Amino acid sequence: MMASKTYRARRLPAHGVESGWEALLPARTPAPDLDRAITVDVAIIGAGFAGLAAAVRLANLDPKLSVAVIDADQVGRGASGRNSGFLIDLPHDISSGNFGADAVAKSHNEILIARTAIQHYARLAEEHGWDEDVFDPSGKYSLAMTDAGTEHLEAYSLQLKSLGEPNQLLSASEVEDVTGTRSYRSGLFTPGAVMVQPTALVRAIADVFQEPLRLYERTPALAIESSSIGCTVKTPKGEIRAGRVILATNGHAESFGFGKGELLHVFTHASLTEPFMPTALGGLRKWGATPATPMGTTVRRINGPDGDRILIRSRYTYHPTIEAGAATIKSASDLHDRKFADRFPDQRHLKMQYRWAGAMALTRNSVPLFGQVADGIFAACACNGIGGTKSTSAGIATAELLVGHRSKLGDIFRSFEKPQTLPPRPFTDVGARLNLAFREWRAGRE
């Protein structure tokens, strides 16, 4: 008799309060939930960057494949719809440590992963006429608040040059021309990043789904029965019988028992101001800046019909239950207000209108949970906080793996080592919290 195994979801996602991005968009009618039994070639669990990219790539590689994507919530409510909206084409932090041949090769691989994702969205943007409010290939800034940050940017600039990557260092007054504030010491512009409205982006992808791609929202996967000849995904009112299943549930892979003891559930937090008159702050009306050092504060200015707003993203918190409570959001809020006032002292009267948090899944050795994890089940999860690009490419690489399509991207994903096991829970809990607090302290004003 054929052996089968059932993986039950011990927990379902709870994404928390509405993000500012979602609040700024008109209400959307979600796709229907699944209310019957269906049979498809591939079932994808999770409609974030990874799951949506896997579906689009499958359709593109084999338009005859029937694919059903389900999400426990509505599209755009998960991390992919509530992030800061930077699709970054370059490694975050090649400026620390030894920049030897291995680091160069690794950086080239990271760039290929990131640019494959960006090209994937650029193609969709062109095909479907998305405007710059959804997908804006504007480049991005890295901004320094301190001398140490400036040194970091200078070293980073040199290393980007040695990789052949164009970039431009900016003085304090050049940064002021962009941001309208004199608070920053220096900056670095890199042209290849794309700024997106994350909720609008994932909604736009969901909206291009057509047969044989199907989307079911508000349809949690409660269990996956797996066997070598196929899988069944159980949902509250139906089930999906599928040849293969792609698990694109980010940290909730662990809720099914995959990546157990390997995933660190870290949240990060964002606040968005009330709108202000564009003339109240000089500089450009749209820009995005990541911090000079990795654990610092991300800032964006966005514009809309009711005025301009500033987004602040800062603080990482550890939540092994994959849920962040109100107290954590409140503590991040106080920090955001300080970071905002430090950067925009003349605008400190502005109130934050929206505050939210979102889940990321990290691994100790910074590799994704990728590839076959059980009979018929493939994971594209845990993309370590740079999911805008890495989750997208993990989804693409998983789709390629399923249909046997060889590519350099797939080779890179297959070459990743497996996620390392974390120390037992109480040690990991204490270590993760201390580590995040220490790194935030070290980032200082950045």
Ligand SMILES: Cc1cc2nc3c(=O)[nH]c(=O)nc-3n(C[C@H](O)[C@H](O)[C@H](O)COP(=O)(O)OP(=O)(O)OC[C@H]3O[C@@H](n4cnc5c(N)ncnc54)[C@H](O)[C@@H]3O)c2cc1C
């Ligand atoms: C505030 C914030 C700012 C960030 N900024 C950036 C940034 O600027 N650039 C960047 O690259 N990254 C950023 N990130 C990280 C990035 O958003 C994530 O890495 C990325 O969205 C992960 O995508 P994903 O598709 O792997 O997972 P997710 O977006 O988490 O999608 C997983 C989906 O699976 C669904 N799911 C889970 N369990 C089940 C189940 N049992 N049944 C059905 N569905 C299920 C969830 O509802 C969810 O929609 C940020 C994250 C946050 C929170």
